[in-house]
Amino acid sequence: MSPGKAVFFYQTPESDFEPLQIEQNKLIGQKSGFTDAYQKLGEPKSLAPQDLAFGNPQTIDVCYVPPTVNEIFCRFSLRVEANSVEPYVCDDRKVSYWLKRFVETYKEHGGFKELASRYAKNILMGNWLWRNKQSPGFDVEVLTEHSEPIVIEGAQRLKWNGVWGNDEAALATLTEAIENGLANPQAYCYLDITSRIKTAFCQEIHPSQKFVDNVEQGMSSKQLAYTQVDGKQVASLNAQKVGAAIQTIDDWYTEDLKRLRIHEYGADKQVLVAHRTPKNGLDFYSLLPKVAVYIRHMERDGLEDDEESKHIHYLASILLKGGLFQRSKG
Structure with a gap:
């Protein structure tokens, strides 16, 4: 795909x-983060009331109709x-x-x-x-x-x-x-x-947002994706x-949970959890050596709504996604 x-x-x-264009806005950002007023262990910093009222000048990309x-x-x-x-x-x-x-x-x-x-x-x-x-x-x-x-x-x-x-x-x-x-x-x-x-x-x-490592002088700290036309x-x-x-189609890993993007370890970026791991044996690399078993299952029972068939669909979707599935040189 x-x-x-x-x-x-x-x-x-x-x-x-008519291209929908991206604009660059300069604004004064407010101090609202935890570290603006607290130390790592939760102890308040020694600040004057005015210190948290000052803003930080920022440049960001925006897009509006x-x-x-x-x-x-x-x-x-x-x-x-x-x-x-x-x-x-x-x-x-x-x-x-x-x-x-x-x-x-x-x-x-x-x-x-x-x-x-x-x-x-x-x-x-x-x-x-x-x-x-x-x-x-x-x-x-x-x-x-x-x-x-x-x-x-x-x-x-x-x-x-x-x-x-x-x-x-x-x-x-x-x-x-x-x-x-x-x-x-x-x-x-x-x-x-x-x-x-x-x-x-x-x-x-909301276009895609670029990942920015270093923001140079005059550049936007939040940069939106674009393509050039004329x-x-x-x-x-x-x-x-x-x-x-x-490719957000993986609901085979368990019951009554949201669909995930096809991924070798069932990564859920929203909650920072992998639902398919070597511990539960549901990850791609745990299931891959069982292809011969899954072939026999399909030849004998077809693809029914059972656990084996769910593993088969997941394996096929990973192979369709593609990737480098090699082990280490050792």
Whole structure:
């Protein structure tokens, strides 16, 4: 799954693409942190009342909808390739054989359809918009190579485990397109995805935020991601951020917990906890040596709603995500 940058823009009577630009604001930040008034052990610092009233000058990037604009667009492309059918590089023929056989068996039993359905849900629900979903409403349109445009109106009402009603057909069409791209090396799936977001007056937009090590004089301490179009800085979401939202499908690790982004150790960045560890045996590296067992399970019982099948789906999703899965040189 290879997404591109998601670019924000709006339309006018004269232009179908007006870049949503990033502004630089200079302001006086307030002192509100714990260390401004307390020492490490919680002892108050010796301060005058005026010391906590002074502010710190800051420069930050911000992004807002222009006053005359009522809706904006966010658009990105997604390429789906069948790169997970076998290892790209592997110096152990036995490992390569079992991984290839695992994916072939998974494909034969419809496993890719399950993954494709989950990816399709995240796309049509607009999860890749992140905080920008919090708006008066938004639509999602997906263009594929082999079908009519897939359109979801009022996508904010869709729920992961909810009833999709009239939108079930759209979900099925997109699922089939993604499944074909994942499973068939001769079929390349290219998707063009656009969201039309209804906005409030001068609503704030949240592009990706850059990670900044050192802030030089005059630079913003908070920098937003952008791409250049005709010399203008166009607000955007990083491809990695878009991909993270699409791959938030792991609810196989336990019951009644939120979905996680596919990760070898089930990392939950919100609470700084890994749900898949060597201790509970649910991490990728604990499950990977069991591929032969999982192949026999699929050949005997197929992919049912049991613990073994959950492990199989998780393994396949990690292989699809890709990565360097080598041990140390020793």
